[in-house]
Amino acid sequence: ELAITARGAWEQALIHFRSLGIDPDEDAYSVVGIGDMSGDVFGNGMLLARKSKLIAAFNHLHIFIDPDPDIERSYKERERLFHQDRSNWGDYDRSTLSEGGDIFDRSDKTIDPSSIARVLLGLPPDGVFSPEEVIRAILCADVDMLFNGGIGTYIRSSLEPDLSVDDSSNSACRVTATAVRASIMVEGGNLGVTPRGRVELSRGGMMINTDFVDNSGGVDCSDHEVNLKTMLFDEVHSG
Secondary structure: OOOOHHHHHHHHHHHHHHOOOOOOOOEEEEEEEEEEOOOHHHHHHHHHOOOOEEEEEEOOOOEEEEOOOOHHHHHHHHHHHHOOOOOOHHOOOOOOOOOOEEEEEEOOEEEEOOHHHHHHHOOOOOOOOOOHHHHHHHOOOOOEEEEOOOEEEEEEEOOOHHHHOHHHHHHHHHHHHHHHHEEEEEOOOOOOEEEHHHHHHOOOOOOOOOHHHHHHHHHHHHHHHHHHHHHHHHHHHOO
């Protein structure tokens, strides 16, 4: 696979990093994400992000938290999951998680994160939380990058109601743009933010493009990728 959609989005990430004075080939940077390693966009994106410290992520099944990941060790584990057929966060080797890390099922009625995870995500020190509350905290975490490699609209403008967002299944997880603290948002996925929410994020200081900028190279080139696969099918299968 050419992984061209993730690569196109990653080129935009490199531009944002330069604006912040971060060298993504040398400097560590913190990330929260939407998706998992089996997803084409999220998986390929998090393989391009070699120096990332992925502190939290979620998909439709799990919530992943790793407060202070070892960069090399966590990268190798993400790579293992990427190459494992039909993997999800539940397959992540928990022994590689940093202190306070855990993986929760989104089907759980309540979640009790560690004290370290609570501080990391800005959650109160006492009580338990619904999976949706933890996801909202992840979306609002104080990190360098929010990487959207999944499906769903998770951020809206503070001036528009949830009912106006054409994604009722994720309303309970959605946050307002004014609550998001990431410095960069990159969208290999699509429509993660409403148009008005995107403007509000930008006005608040986040480095963010319109969704078609992050996606245009990928969407356009994925058409070429399909053509290449078709053209080279016999050659590939003949070895």
